[in-house]
Amino acid sequence: MTISRDHGGTTIGVCDAIVVGAGIVGASCAHALAKAGLAVRIVERDAPARGTSGACEGNLVLWDRTSDPDLALTRVSHRRWAELAEELSAGVGIDIEYARKGSLMVIPESGGIDGARRQCDWLGGQGVRYEWLDAAGVREAEPWLKGAVDGAAYFPDDAQIEPRLATWAQVRAAQRCGATLHAHQPVLDVQSSATGVRVTTGLGVLSADWLVVAAGVWSPEVVRSLHVDVPVRPRKGQIAIIAGSPVQVIHKVMEASYVQTVASDDEQLQVANVVESTRSGSILLGSSREVTVPSDRGVELSVLSRIVARALDFFPDLASAQVIRSYAGLRPMTPDHLPLIGPLREHPRVILATGHEGGGVMGAAATADMVAALIMGAPTPVPPEPYLPTRTLNPAGSHG
Numbered sequence: 001m002t003i004s005r006d007h008g009g010t011t012i013g014v015c016d017a018i019v020v021g022a023g024i025v026g027a028s029c030a031h032a033l034a035k036a037g038l039a040v041r042i043v044e045r046d047a048p049a050r051g052t053s054g055a056c057e058g059n060l061v062l063w064d065r066t067s068d069p070d071l072a073l074t075r076v077s078h079r080r081w082a083e084l085a086e087e088l089s090a091g092v093g094i095d096i097e098y099a100r101k102g103s104l105m106v107i108p109e110s111g112g113i114d115g116a117r118r119q120c121d122w123l124g125g126q127g128v129r130y131e132w133l134d135a136a137g138v139r140e141a142e143p144w145l146k147g148a149v150d151g152a153a154y155f156p157d158d159a160q161i162e163p164r165l166a167t168w169a170q171v172r173a174a175q176r177c178g179a180t181l182h183a184h185q186p187v188l189d190v191q192s193s194a195t196g197v198r199v200t201t202g203l204g205v206l207s208a209d210w211l212v213v214a215a216g217v218w219s220p221e222v223v224r225s226l227h228v229d230v231p232v233r234p235r236k237g238q239i240a241i242i243a244g245s246p247v248q249v250i251h252k253v254m255e256a257s258y259v260q261t262v263a264s265d266d267e268q269l270q271v272a273n274v275v276e277s278t279r280s281g282s283i284l285l286g287s288s289r290e291v292t293v294p295s296d297r298g299v300e301l302s303v304l305s306r307i308v309a310r311a312l313d314f315f316p317d318l319a320s321a322q323v324i325r326s327y328a329g330l331r332p333m334t335p336d337h338l339p340l341i342g343p344l345r346e347h348p349r350v351i352l353a354t355g356h357e358g359g360g361v362m363g364a365a366a367t368a369d370m371v372a373a374l375i376m377g378a379p380t381p382v383p384p385e386p387y388l389p390t391r392t393l394n395p396a397g398s399h400g
Helices: 024-035 068-092 113-125 135-141 163-176 216-222 258-263 301-314 316-320 357-376
Strands: 011-020 040-043 103-108 131-134 149-155 180-182 189-192 197-201 204-213 233-243 252-255 270-277 283-291 322-333 340-343 350-354
Touching: 011 024, 011 197, 024 040, 024 163, 024 204, 024 350, 024 357, 040 163, 040 204, 068 163, 068 357, 103 113, 103 135, 103 301, 113 149, 131 135, 135 149, 163 180, 204 357, 216 322, 216 350, 233 301, 233 357, 252 301, 258 270, 258 283, 270 301, 283 301, 301 316, 301 322, 322 357, 340 357, 350 357
Parallel strands: 011 040, 011 204, 040 180, 103 252, 204 350
Antiparallel strands: 103 149, 131 149, 189 197, 197 204, 233 283, 233 322, 252 270, 270 283, 340 350
16 A cells, blocks of 8 residues: 655645545545546645544444434434445455444443333334343343343444554545545645635645545644634544453444433433454454544543542452553544535535544545535435534534
8 A cells, every 4th residue: 555655845736535544534424426437636744544543443333422413313323334344355355354243331220221122212212222120130231241231232234343453444445536645744824715726735736626524623723724723622632552361252242321421411420331252362442432632642640540439339350451552543523423425505615524533434434425425416325414513512413
């Protein structure tokens, strides 16, 4: 694979669409646009999957959605990732480690069953499959889960992918369709008109009919020269990878309170248990959420200690394991916890694809289809109105 690393100069490129950002959302958008026949340039400040997409869990989970439009987009993506796993394996030879292992929404004895039942009643009404397990059923499903629990809801269709592999696979698939990747090229300036856009980087000026801004927490900075306020804030999440324990985690195990941390507007640190296995044999522990600034990607031992301690409440035999790696990622959060997908009112040739917070991996496939449809003038996979940047920033379709 060829990666352009131009430094300076006056190179001018002309294309149909420029995608800024080579995380999972940007890579997916670039692939969808290139597959539709557009000439695409991908501009990335670092390298693919070096930001949030390289520091996340790879969840393809339905039960942690909090509003009707959030769930609608997620369900489309859920189906699309199963298709893409096969397509990317056959097309570019990358196994994105798609695994439909199901997830358990575990309710500890300390409480939360009423809220969990309300969440499941809503999900079931939307057609999401689940099954209630009592405490004995939880032990049967996860023999190593020995903490005190009231029960769990089992979601058999939930899955996971390896987000770094999925990001690179989408980039390579886009390149196979003719796209060009310009790595290590921060955007210096953006100008737009009624007929197109001009993006200045260190390699020179790129001109295109369309600009897709999929730069995560850096999206506001990308369009700053357009004098547009993109309401995206970074919310840091930290993860620990452990190894050396006999514990086997069969499903993705998540504490029921996880959904409250997703929907919360609290800027302070919140921790909810997530435990899952990886194909390599290690175990991933999460999760945390805390509003911060774009430059803050440092791992804090005090937060990791809380994450590990919460995991031990459910899986006490993990105490013999060792933390072999840890990392922090910045999730782009909007005020209403819905992504921004669609054109800017003042700059209709500039399309946002950002603000997915912790659902970027989950929503990337459907977001890419939405962006491609908006640019090509085709029907969108779901009605676009709830996600448009022109919306009023109030929760849409909330189920309460």
